[in-house]
Every structure is written in C-alpha cells, then in structure tokens.
Amino acid sequence: MTTTRFTLARVLRRAWGPVRPVLLVGLPLAAAAEALACAGLAWRDGNANRAIAALEAGQDRPVAADAVPELLLARIRFLAARDRLDEAEPLTAALDGGGAPALRALAQIALGNARLRQAFARLEAGDLERATPLVGLARQAYRRALTLRPEAWDAKFNLDVASRLVRDFPERGREQGEEMQADPKTIWTDIPGQPRGLP
Amino acid sequence: MSGRAITTPRHRRPLRALWLAALLSAGLPSPAEAQIGTVVVRSPRPFGLFVGDRFAATVEIEAAEGFAPQAASLPKPGPLTAWLDLTRVAVAPGPVRDGNRLWRLSLTYQTFYAALDVRRLDVPAFAVTFASEAPRATTSAVAEVPGWPISVSPLREIQPPPVADPVEYMRPEGASPRRDPAVPRTLAGGFAASALAGLALLARDRAWWPFRHRPARAFAAAWRQVRRLAARRDAEAAYREALLALHRGLDRTDGRRVMGEDLAGFLARHPAYGALAQPLDRFFAASRDAFFGRDPSAAQRTCPFPDLVATARRLAAAERAARGGGAA
Numbered sequence: 001m002t003t004t005r006f007t008l009a010r011v012l013r014r015a016w017g018p019v020r021p022v023l024l025v026g027l028p029l030a031a032a033a034e035a036l037a038c039a040g041l042a043w044r045d046g047n048a049n050r051a052i053a054a055l056e057a058g059q060d061r062p063v064a065a066d067a068v069p070e071l072l073l074a075r076i077r078f079l080a081a082r083d084r085l086d087e088a089e090p091l092t093a094a095l096d097g098g099g100a101p102a103l104r105a106l107a108q109i110a111l112g113n114a115r116l117r118q119a120f121a122r123l124e125a126g127d128l129e130r131a132t133p134l135v136g137l138a139r140q141a142y143r144r145a146l147t148l149r150p151e152a153w154d155a156k157f158n159l160d161v162a163s164r165l166v167r168d169f170p171e172r173g174r175e176q177g178e179e180m181q182a183d184p185k186t187i188w189t190d191i192p193g194q195p196r197g198l199p
Numbered sequence: 200m201s202g203r204a205i206t207t208p209r210h211r212r213p214l215r216a217l218w219l220a221a222l223l224s225a226g227l228p229s230p231a232e233a234q235i236g237t238v239v240v241r242s243p244r245p246f247g248l249f250v251g252d253r254f255a256a257t258v259e260i261e262a263a264e265g266f267a268p269q270a271a272s273l274p275k276p277g278p279l280t281a282w283l284d285l286t287r288v289a290v291a292p293g294p295v296r297d298g299n300r301l302w303r304l305s306l307t308y309q310t311f312y313a314a315l316d317v318r319r320l321d322v323p324a325f326a327v328t329f330a331s332e333a334p335r336a337t338t339s340a341v342a343e344v345p346g347w348p349i350s351v352s353p354l355r356e357i358q359p360p361p362v363a364d365p366v367e368y369m370r371p372e373g374a375s376p377r378r379d380p381a382v383p384r385t386l387a388g389g390f391a392a393s394a395l396a397g398l399a400l401l402a403r404d405r406a407w408w409p410f411r412h413r414p415a416r417a418f419a420a421a422w423r424q425v426r427r428l429a430a431r432r433d434a435e436a437a438y439r440e441a442l443l444a445l446h447r448g449l450d451r452t453d454g455r456r457v458m459g460e461d462l463a464g465f466l467a468r469h470p471a472y473g474a475l476a477q478p479l480d481r482f483f484a485a486s487r488d489a490f491f492g493r494d495p496s497a498a499q500r501t502c503p504f505p506d507l508v509a510t511a512r513r514l515a516a517a518e519r520a521a522r523g524g525g526a527a
Contacts, residue, residue, distance in 0.1 A: 017520060020520075020523060021404075021519070021520075024397075024400060024401045024404050025401060027397040027400075028393075028394045028395075028396075028397030028398040028400075028401055031390050031391075031393040031394035031397055032390070032391075034386075034390040035387050035388075035389075035390035035391040036387075038383045038384075038386040038387035038390055039383075039384075039387040039391075041383035041387075042380045042383040042384040045378035045379070045380035045383060046378075046380050049378050049380070052377055052378075056374065056375055068378060070375065070376050070377060070378050071378075074375040077372065077375060102376075103376065106372075106376070109372070110372060113369060113372065116369060117369075120364075120365045120366055123365070124365070143251075143311055146250075146251035146309070146311070147284065147286075147309065150251055150252060150253045150309060152251070153370075154370040154372070154373075156249055156250050156251040156354060157354060157355070157369075158369050158370055159251065159311070159313060160250055160313045160353075160354045160355055161368045161369055163313030164313070164315075
C-alpha cells in the first residue's frame with residue numbers, strides 16, 4: 001500500500017513538471033477568453049433590454065429571427081397590438097424553436113388577444129359571421145398558451161371570455177351528454193360583445 | 200392514499216370491493232379476464248378545476264404475475280375530447296400480492312372546459328391490454344378502466360357588469376419580460392479577476408514586471424539582458440556584456456562567485472542544470488578567452504552569440520522548472 005502511494009506520488013510529481021508551464025500560460029488565456037465571452041453576452045442582453053423598452057414605448061425596432069427570445073416576444077407583442085399578425089408569424093416560429101415555455105405562452109396570449117380584439121370589433125359592427133372564426137382562432141391561441149404553461153392565469157381568464165362569445169356544442173359522437181343536463185339557454189345569455197348603449 | 204377510488208369489483212376480494220361496487224354499477228369484468236383483478240382510479244383532487252388546469256390520476260390495475268401492459272394499448276397523450284387533453288402517461292410495475300402484480304398508471308390531464316357553473320364532467324373510460332410474455336403463446340387480457348367524474352368551476356360570474364368597450368373584459372398584458380444581464384456580468388467579472396490572478400502567477404514565474412528582481416529568478420534576469428544585448432549593433436561590446444550578465448546569473452544562483460574551475464561543484468549543488476554542463480563549459484571557455492585571453496575574437500568562435508542566447512534561455516527554463524516546482 002505504502003509503496004503504491006509512494007510511486008503514485010512520484011508519478012504525480014513527475015507529471016507536474018511538464019504540466020505546470022502549460023497551466024501557467026493556459027489558465028489566464030482561458031479565463032480571459034471566458035471573460036470576453038461573458039462580457040459579450042452581457043452586452044447583448046443590455047442591447048436587447050433597450051430594444052424591448054423601445055418596443056414597449058411604441059417605437060418600432062427591426063428584430064431578426066435569431067434574436068434573444070425576450071426580444072422576439074416584445075416584437076411579437078408590438079406587432080400583435082397593431083394587428084400585423086402576418087409579420088409576427090416567422091417570429092413566433094423562431095420563438096417556438098428556442099424559447100422557454102413561459103415566453104412562448106406569453107406570445108400565444110398576445111396573438112390570442114389580437115384575434116379577440118378583432119372579433120370584438122366585428123361584433124360591435126354586428127358582423128357575427130366574421131367574428132366567429134376569429135373567436136375560434138383566439139381560443140386556439142389561449143389553449144396553446146395553457147398547454148405550454150397551465151398556470152397562465154391571463155390565458156385562462158381570456159379563454160373564458162372568448163368561450164362565452166362562441167360556445168362549442170358537444171359533438172354528436174360523444175357517449176355521455178352530461179354537460180347538456182343544465183339547460184344551456186337559461187345560462188348562456190351573456191354576450192360580452194353586446195353593442196354599446198344597451199343596458 | 201387520500202382520494203376518490205372507483206373499482207371494478209372482482210371475486211377474490213369481495214369485502215373490500217363491496218362498498219366500492221356501489222359507486223359503479225357498470226364495468227364488471229367478464230370471466231375471460233380472470234387475469235385482471237381490481238381496477239382502482241385514484242385522483243388527489245378531482246374538483247375545483249378551472250379552465251386550463253392540469254389534474255392527475257393514478258390507475259391501479261391488478262394483473263396476474265407475468266402479464267404486462269402493452270405499450271401500444273396505453274392511452275396516447277393528446278386531445279381526448281373537445282375539452283380534455285391527456286398530457287402525460289407513465290406506467291410502472293408495483294409490488295406483487297398473492298400472485299398478482301399491481302400496475303400503476305400515472306395520468307395527467309388538462310381540462311379546457313370554460314364552465315359557467317360548477318358542474319360534473321366525466322373523464323372518458325379506456326381499456327388497457329395486458330399480455331403475458333410466455334415463450335410460445337401470447338395470452339392477452341383487457342383491463343377496463345372506468346370513466347370517473349371531475350367537477351369544474353367557473354372563473355367569473357355568469358353575468359359580468361356591463362362595460363363601455365368589450366375589450367375591457369380581457370385581462371391586460373403586463374410588462375414584457377427582460378433579459379437579466381446580471382449573471383453574465385458577474386461571470387465576466389469573475390473570469391476577468393481569475394485571468395488577472397493567473398497573469399500575476401505567470402508574471403511571477405517568468406520574472407516579468409513587477410517581479411523583475413525576484414532572487415529566485417537570477418537566470419531569467421540574465422536571459423532578459425542577453426536577449427536585449429543580442430539586438431544591439433556593436434557586437435563586440437554587447438557580447439562581453441552578455442557574458443558578464445550570465446556570470447552574474449550564475450553567481451546569484453549559487454550565492455558566491457563561480458569560476459570556470461568551480462563548474463563541477465556548481466552542477467553538483469544544482470543538479471537541475473546538469474543537462475547544460477557542455478554549454479556551460481563552453482561559456483566559461485569563451486569567457487576566459489574574452490576577458491583574459493590574447494585573442495578576444497576566439498571567444499566568439501568557441502561560443503557564438505546565438506549559442507550564448509540559447510544557453511541563457513535554457514538556463515532560465517531549467518530554473519523555472521526546478522525552482523517553480525518547489526524543488527531546489
């Protein structure tokens with residue numbers, strides 16, 4: 001036992017000779033490279049935060065598809081708030097590719113809100129035919145958001161709002177029609193999209 | 200386990216199954232499925248579910264030893280009905296009790312039912328096929344997992360107060376999440392500090408500024424001088440000064456004046472420079488020629504200037520290796 005430890009110590013001491021100069025030169029070089037890389041990341045984050053603040057303030061900033069997820073989300077929200085949903089589509093795809101579920105859920109909520117606002121505008125104008133598919137799109141977006149993040153309470157609330165605009169009736173193929181026990185006509189009376197001016 | 204349990208009764212354990220049987224009138228196993236025992240559905244919280252909530256259920260199926268659930272027959276994650284998604288399915292074998300193994304199916308559902316009032320909904324029933332892994336014949340049995348009720352709750356009142364603009368019914372979007380640059384900034388600071396520390400260690404090892412006059416690096420100082428002299432124009436004077444610089448290095452290393460005839464003693468006292476015996480010997484010969492000989496130019500033939508530089512460099516390297524490692 002002692003002999004092996006002795007030889008092991010000798011091997012280590014002998015190995016230390018050639019390793020030492022390499023370590024002495026390599027250590028500061030590697031640390032400097034890491035420091036530069038981290039400084040670059042911090043700089044990128046600072047830039048992204050400034051762009052997010054500008055987008056929130058209503059100033060448009062071009063955002064590439066390879067931007068950081070938070071910036072992608074801010075731009076999707078900016079576009080969704082202005083009904084430019086076609087432009088938001090490639091950014092949503094990019095965010096789905098590399099973003100955290102919480103951010104992807106927020107993007108879906110923004111898209112759902114845009115659809116729901118459009119639907120409200122149609123309902124206000126009395127155009128029920130064209131409002132219905134928009135409500136369906138909004139509900140799909142909220143549902144995707146909840147699949148990504150079940151505790152997204154804003155998505156739950158807005159999905160509830162959208163669901164009361166257009167109820168989906170149970171399909172014919174279902175075995176149990178339990179939810180039909182309650183008379184739907186007595187309950188589904190509220191339509192939040194009532195035109196203004198009504199009591 | 201707390202939770203609601205629904206079973207399909209079976210013949211071997213009538214007492215335990217009896218009160219549970221009252222809950223369910225349907226779903227009796229057929230005699231052909233004797234390999235399947237009780238099927239119990241447990242749900243830790245099947246009530247108070249809002250739209251978008253996930254809820255879990257554990258299905259315990261008793262199956263005869265040797266029977267295992269077939270992966271293809273398990274319910275697949277995905278939408279089950281218009282308002283219900285199955286998000287996760289996992290199956291694990293449990294303990295064996297009197298020839299029966301208890302299989303546990305862990306299921307996670309997500310409801311999308313936007314309820315107007317508290318109401319009962321049924322999670323659809325499903326069947327799992329069990330097969331025995333006998334070498335020849337494959338026997339299979341089907342375990343019927345009954346549907347079980349959950350109760351969903353509304354998020355809002357039925358008739359919210361009227362608002363001027365229906366958009367006000369919606370929840371407003373909060374502030375956009377930001378990047379947190381603190382983490383990379385801290386890391387950059389840490390790495391920069393360790394780079395500086397590493398650089399200080401390297402400077403100390405190489406006797407760079409501010410460790411230029413480190414006593415343990417006499418040859419490093421000598422090499423630095425020799426290198427600087429090698430770039431000078433008046434070769435003759437520079438050569439002599441370079442010889443003197445190396446002499447100083449040897450003297451400081453040994454702590455006394457080292458002459459040509461002391462070389463053997465010096466190498467005995469400092470074995471780290473043993474590999475440099477020949478170049479040192481030539482150096483002393485050249486030094487004798489240059490300072491005391493008749494023909495100073497003979498010195499540069501014995502030991503040309505580039506050789507002198509190389510010797511100084513090797514001495515400095517040997518010094519780092521010997522004294523840096525803690526030896527010598």
